Amino acid sequence: MMPGPPIGLLAELTHRCPLQCPYCSNPKALLKARSELSTVTWLDVADQAADLGALQVHLSGGEPTLRTDLAEIIAGFARRGVYTNLITAGVSLKRDGVARLAEAGLDHVQLSIQGARPETTELIGRFKGGHERKCTFAGWVREAGLPLTINAPIHRHNIGEVAEFIDLALALDADRLEIANVQYYGWAYLNRGALMPERDAIARQVDIVEAARQRLAGVLTIDFVTPDYYADYPKPCMGGWGSDVITIAPDGTVLPCHAAMTIPDLEFDRIPEKTLAEIWIGSSAFNRFRGTEWMAEPCRSCPRKHLDFGGCRCQAMAVTGDAANTDPACILSPHHDMMAEIAEAESRTDAPDFVYRRIGVGTA
């Protein structure tokens, strides 16, 4: 099946990060600085991605601002009209650093905040004074004339802070707020028992978000990433496998999604050994779950298959042991009840200690 052009590129510039969030979306085997792609390769990627039709780049990590060539990389994408989005923890850059990125052509900043209260932010990120630094950073972003999204990953330790997150986003003059319930693969799967919220807390959270959306139309846009373990239907993950997004890991491994390495039998290609176009069209990993032909029942005959594409392959892998199964978030999945029971049981048990995200820890 010949794919259309990709819409977005997720560029994971580095796995280095000053925070240690236990739900990090990076793989458990973190890459060290010496394996990272060079500036020249990223600039080449910018041209190749634009030629392929990518319209947005999400500059992520780890912490992308630890790359001293970030402004140069931003300029490389901006030159080609690609919309540039910085995904940052906001504790590393100084005021002039933010201004420099804006001058280089940065379009938008997404700032993660781990708690609406300083003590929660520190508990999760394990970075002293992190909350205050993030709030100061938000001010520098607005001062530089950049639009701001606050990303709030939600779990049992901060689900009671959702209303405060909304107030915080308003106080920081954000344009958007993402109330993003944690997705459980990689580090988050490892820490699932420590993170899973109770079903009642989810219901309260939904009410708060719905009311705030009504009240704040035209003032603050609130995106809600639903909690899969308590869902009835899966998300249209990545807009369909190999359909909208290309992810590039710090060492140049090209992935259909940032968690794809949790699926053991996939083989990935790398840049610069192959071009982005060769990989987008020909990579076996991209073609493995592209379209709907790979599907088994209940997806194969389901009218929703063009809406949600069978959900998340990595979640199917993590929960059912087979990435080709229907995402168990779906009520039609034979594993659906089991997943909900896991969530209910774990959420009612005292939370175990976190396994914090650090190099060498996740694979030990």
Place this chain on the structure above:
Amino acid sequence: MTVRTRLQIDDASVPALPGYVRLHYCTVRQAWAVLAPERVYWPDETSLAILRLCDGTASAGGISARLAEDYDAPLGAVKPDVLEFLQEWSDRRLLISAESGKGQAL
């Protein structure tokens, strides 16, 4: 800090694309896209015509009159659709008021 308020669109409103929302012609797809934070929109012909007129000088009433003329349609039929579109897009913060825009950082 500027306190944001919801823009209530009426005839006199002067809508503008904020700096962080870009109309972009994609040569690969040969189609116009609207690039916004975390989103890409594919406007249809009518939406594109409206967005192009949101230049920060034309009022919502003026935009409606111009479109009625271009499409040879009665103003009374065009205007409600235009106002509804502008309200919807400003509620998603994809359009801002040109006057209030001066007071904001964007």
